[in-house]
Amino acid sequence: MKALILSLESWTTRIAMALACAMLVIASALGVFQIITRFVLEQPAEWSEVLIRFSLIWMVFLGIPMAFRQGAMVSVDALYRAVPTHIKRVLDLLVALAALALMCIILWWGYDYAVRGSVQTMAGLEALSMFWAYIAMPVGAVFSILGIVANYLDPRRMELETAQ
Numbered sequence: 001m002k003a004l005i006l007s008l009e010s011w012t013t014r015i016a017m018a019l020a021c022a023m024l025v026i027a028s029a030l031g032v033f034q035i036i037t038r039f040v041l042e043q044p045a046e047w048s049e050v051l052i053r054f055s056l057i058w059m060v061f062l063g064i065p066m067a068f069r070q071g072a073m074v075s076v077d078a079l080y081r082a083v084p085t086h087i088k089r090v091l092d093l094l095v096a097l098a099a100l101a102l103m104c105i106i107l108w109w110g111y112d113y114a115v116r117g118s119v120q121t122m123a124g125l126e127a128l129s130m131f132w133a134y135i136a137m138p139v140g141a142v143f144s145i146l147g148i149v150a151n152y153l154d155p156r157r158m159e160l161e162t163a164q
Contacts, residue, residue, distance in 0.1 A: 002153050009150035013069050016062045016143040023059035027052050046124040054122070054133050061140025068099065068147035071157045096152040103141045103148065110137025 034048040083091060114134035122128045 005146075006150050006154055009069065009146040012143055012146050013065050013150075016065045016140075020059045020062035020066075023055040023062065027055040027059065030055070050122050050124045057133055058136045061136040062143065064140050065143035065147040068144050069151050069156065071151050071155060092152060092155060096148055099148045100145060103144045107138045107141035107145070110134065110141060114138065 030048045030052045034045060034052070037048070038044040080088060080091060114131050114137070117134045118129050118131035120130040122130055122133070
């Protein structure tokens with residue numbers, strides 16, 4: 001079961017990270033496009049700023065799972081260094097449970113927010129519903145939950161202070 005969870009998490013985190021990188025590329029390209037249209041052509045494209053924000057939101061929520069998998073959770077490093085070795089696993093469990101609780105809240109309320117926001121349209125892009133921006137929260141939360149569980153099962157401490 002552990003191997004299955006770790007394999008699934010590895011696959012989903014790679015997909016999430018690739019999509020997060022793609023969103024960064026899109027945001028950067030749109031930023032350059034916006035600068036050219038605004039300051040060179042003096043014909044600003046209002047829709048580009050909306051899409052930049054949209055892609056940055058998706059980038060953040062798709063990048064968080066990698067941070068969780070790498071052990072970059074708020075783990076109170078000073079406390080982690082101060083406790084004996086046999087207590088560290090208990091601290092890992094408490095940190096994982098707190099992170100899971102947060103992700104479950106983001107999943108639940110993020111989905112609710114996305115559904116409620118589906119009647120709104122994006123300013124400058126009236127054809128798109130705000131649902132597509134807000135749904136980044138629960139999608140990122142699902143990927144993050146897998147990363148948190150995988151990090152608990154196979155800890156990776158990639159922070160400089162607690163690296164193993």
